[in-house]
Amino acid sequence: MAQGFNTRAIHAGQATDPTTGAVVPPIYLSSTFEQQVAGEPLAGFEYSRCDNPTRTALQQNLASLEGGVLAYSFASGMAAEDAFFRAVLQPGDHIVLGNDAYGGAYRAIEQVYGPWGVTNTCIDFTDLSHVEEVISSTKPRVVRIETPTNPLMTIVDIEGVSAIAHQHGALVLVDNTFATPALQRPFELGADVVLHSTTKYLGGHSDVVGGAIVVTDAELAEKIAQIQNWMGAISSPFDAYMTMRGIKTLGVRMERHSSNAQALAEAIEGHKAVERVLYPGLPSHPGHEVATRQMSLFGGMMSVQLAGGEKAATALTTRTSVFTLAPSLGGVESLIEHPGLMTHHSVEGTALEVPANLVRLSVGIEDIDDLIPDLVQALDSLL
Structure with missing residues (x-):
């Protein structure tokens, strides 16, 4: 079997x-x-x-x-x-x-x-x-x-x-x-x-x-x-x-990454400082239907576009305490970064240039009751 x-x-x-x-x-x-x-x-x-x-x-x-x-x-x-x-x-x-x-x-x-x-x-x-x-x-x-x-x-x-x-x-x-x-x-x-x-x-x-x-x-x-x-x-x-x-722990970790990211995306989607939340688990995501068909869960990665532009995006990355400002992703700890200035700086000026108001979040497996308040207070500070 x-x-x-x-x-x-x-x-x-x-x-x-x-x-x-x-x-x-x-x-x-x-x-x-x-x-x-x-x-x-x-x-x-x-x-x-x-x-x-x-x-x-x-x-x-x-x-x-x-x-x-x-x-x-x-x-x-x-x-x-x-x-x-x-x-x-x-x-x-x-x-x-x-x-x-x-x-x-x-x-x-x-x-x-x-x-x-x-x-x-x-x-x-x-x-x-x-x-x-x-x-x-x-x-x-x-x-x-x-x-x-x-x-x-x-x-x-x-x-x-x-x-x-x-x-x-x-x-x-x-x-x-x-x-x-x-x-x-x-x-x-x-x-x-x-x-x-x-x-x-x-x-x-x-x-x-x-x-x-x-x-x-x-x-x-x-x-x-x-x-x-x-x-x-x-x-x-x-x-x-x-x-x-x-x-060895991939399966159980991905379940926790996914549940945390889903809850976090839902919590901040309507925030006044947020222009758009990019997470395939949200019904508002244009790829939600396809993602539902080919993925069992939606993963731990999400991005947020800020209403205040690049200034707000860079500010957000420095105002969290549980999320750490660092490149890379996929670890048990939550990370936050500005792709335009960090991981994707090399494609600036090309067809692949990312929006300046974009912040990427790698949602870890910490307690969701710590992650949501941490990100919400950081977003509140932008208003």
């Missing part, structure tokens, strides 16, 4: 250590492994850049949770995405991505792959007729979906966009960092590849940096495995261990 998500989060890829009986598998810090006969590693491990038992355990765990065949763990989310693009792109290829995609991803596509002859088009993925028009005319190699998007919280119909992309021979990559496999399963909706910044919700405690690519196609998996080995942007054994440690 197939095991449930939380059971696999705890056990997949993590058998009891056969040597000692340790319930938690050890961290294999060795850089090299003994061979009794030249060219024949004892257990398939030769050199830790090529493969490592701790990294293998994490990769098996990630593949199980996403429903993929194979997964590959990297030193960061950007390293993971770069490995995928290196594996599939050639000069002259085209990428279609959202016009509110993560700024770091756009920077790499535009400024790193662009000079190598890779072009791109940024579009509004919520308009499927426009998606059809662009994909049919540009014939992209890759369609890069992010949902919910960072930081505008746009919801993309994975199934709808994937169907269009596949009609025109494109691979579909879904960045599932915000939702995680606890809330959204892109492969079940037609995606070919799933990307994660494991730094965020998978690690979950703001203490480890990492990334992962999960695939269902063996041929593509082999290409990514080669890039991982040859280029060496691997996750260290300790980072892999820390990520697995976080994943």
